[in-house]
Amino acid sequence: MRRALGALAVMMLGLLMAPAAARADSPARADSPARAGSPTRADSPARVALIGVPGLHWHDVNATDTPNLWRLAGQSALGSLSVRAVGRVTCPYDGWLTVSAGVRASVGSRCGFPPALERRDAGAVIPDFNWLWTVRDVEDAGALGEAVHAAGQCTSAVGPGAVLALADRSGRVDRYAPSPDKVTDWSACRVLAVDVDDLIRPYIQADRVADVPEKLSPAQRKAALKAADAKAGAVLSLLPADTSVAVAGLSDHGSEPHLRVAMWRAPGAQGRLLGAASTHRDDMVILPDVTATMLTAAGVAVPPTVIGVPWAPSSAASLQDGTTSLRRADVAGQTIRSIGGLFFTALAVLQVAFYAVAFLLLRRRRGLESVRVAALALASVPVSTYLINLTPWDAAEAPAPALVAGVLVCAGTLTVLALTLPALWSRLRGRPRAAGVLGPSSVVAAVTAAVLLADLLTGTPLQLDSVMGYTGVVGARYYGLGNIPFALLATAVLLVATAVADRLVRVGRRPAAVALVAALGGFAMILDGWPGVGSDFGGVIAFVPGIAVTALLVAGKRVSIVKLGAFCVAGGVLVMGIAYLDHLRPPGSQTHLGRFAGQVIDGTFLPVIMRKLGAMLSTLLSPNLMPIVLAAFAFLVFALLRPGAASAGVLPVAFERAPMLRAGLIGTLVSGVVGMLVNDSGAAVLSMALALAVPLVLSAGIAALAPAPPATPAPVLRPLPTS
Structure with a gap:
């Protein structure tokens, strides 16, 4: 764990020293005898x-x-x-x-x-x-x-x-x-x-x-x-x-x-x-x-x-403690593997049902507060699948029910906090009616971003054996940022950044708002792609255009197809640069990023690309993932094209009350679509981005229907009375 806490510093130092180390340890040719001898030997x-x-x-x-x-x-x-x-x-x-x-x-x-x-x-x-x-x-x-x-x-x-x-x-x-x-x-x-x-x-x-x-x-x-x-x-x-x-x-x-x-x-x-x-x-x-x-x-x-x-x-x-923890690790992995399919099926059903019920209620302008609470609760589920790993659920007599119950409790608790914290903060500031349109949604997004960033900086203990993470039993990934957590991190970071940017733009500090989006997004993106921390190749390619598009929209600029393509290329160049630096290190210290850079150099990368492409295409037929994508996209499109009929006009009102929210949503969609195309998890990336973003945006829209708090009048200087 201590190694993980220092991962950024160690990896940055290692990459800075990598060229010299690589020259000292091995020649450039990967097939040379000296290269083969570069890994560590036993002292005796x-x-x-x-x-x-x-x-x-x-x-x-x-x-x-x-x-x-x-x-x-x-x-x-x-x-x-x-x-x-x-x-x-x-x-x-x-x-x-x-x-x-x-x-x-x-x-x-x-x-x-x-x-x-x-x-x-x-x-x-x-x-x-x-x-x-x-x-x-x-x-x-x-x-x-x-x-x-x-x-x-x-x-x-x-x-x-x-x-x-x-x-x-x-x-x-x-x-x-x-x-x-x-x-x-x-x-x-x-x-x-x-x-x-x-x-x-x-x-x-x-x-x-x-x-x-x-x-x-x-x-x-x-x-x-x-x-x-x-x-x-x-x-x-x-x-x-x-x-x-x-x-x-x-x-x-x-x-x-x-x-x-x-x-x-x-x-x-x-x-x-x-x-x-x-x-x-x-x-x-x-x-x-x-x-x-x-x-x-x-x-x-x-x-x-x-x-x-x-x-x-x-x-x-100790022998007893060690064997007990290793047995629990297998129980956790078995539980995650066994309930994963059922969990995502239930999530897909809940998402589709939510959009259907929300559509009916919003058209009639009835039950809006219930829709808002349900939206926040749905958006709280993903981060709860990581927070539950702070508890010893795998030591329970029935680990699967304990896991599910724990996720629901965490989601419920976060929903309550999202509804109460903004109002409490407003009262502390002496403005009891100024909780804001984005307050509850920002709490859920901020908690999601903070949990995933902290997890990255501590060696990802929360993603391991998480139903939205990975497990050693399945063996697809053992550390770093998985594809689903990437989608959640990118979405949460962009929504939080635009929520703060909205306040900055309102007070005339648009350059600071743009800088905030770029800085916060860039920090998360570097952690996502850094070898040994996030080690996520496709995530960087998808994160860069999402950040760039969001920053441009916050700056009041137009985004063209040419610019969007250039941002995607920039993401690819950036991650290949990171991968090449990783490749310069000794083979025993490289991550899969460095090994892929080596495959590109020696021309053996095509099978890897084809395998990931095949995996991505297979997810397009997933009965658990595509219903979320289709339902969320259909709701968004209809709500934007027919706001009065589809959503009681909540989205246009939300974009009017919080203009930067549109930038965050569009940036999220860009990262989600690009992430779907460049990751082997495919539809899982876009579906999880939508599963978090759309309920939060809808919640903000319903909050925007409430009358805006009256503006506080500026003090007027009265003339001094004459004697």
């Missing part, structure tokens, strides 16, 4: 062993059922392993292959065990290994074994999965044993992997993982755990004393993804949580990190194609 090469236990999660590990693993946990750093590879569920095949490649990899539709191998002297070979993975577009398979052999060391594998992880590009491992009891020399090689498949084997049926969450009964699961623990214990008792040991639950079991076990027994690791720079989390790592960890521990150069980074023990934690 040691033995390293990976014990892969596919399907193992922290709910399995305890002193009774798994005494050997529990004892090892007490000697190790402990973390959650996000095993997300390519598909929703990671099979053991995918897990071992990802360790082999150092990047997320999948074998496609097959989800069985590693292919058959042939014994060769003391070792083994997977026949046609290079061809086998090339036809499946897994070009980096064998990177781990190839790097070990290039360093002049040998590999030792126990079990077929271990062969897949340690095989070089020809499919060869130097030493092989089918099971631990067949190993004759545990010290023959510095790099060792052991396949303990007892937990996953019952779930594999005809090269598929069982399509049920739990195929085994509790008694059968306990028996499988005991067998796996006994095998792991036998390995631990035979390893040389100087061996660093990694235990990884390399895959899912059944049809539901989970966070899995990660343990790291090495000098200085005991009694700590286990994190990595890849996740920017103190207690979470990813599968490709296993590759970098093993190579670094063995003193072998990490190839530049490996996207993982070495595991890093972090904050201190």
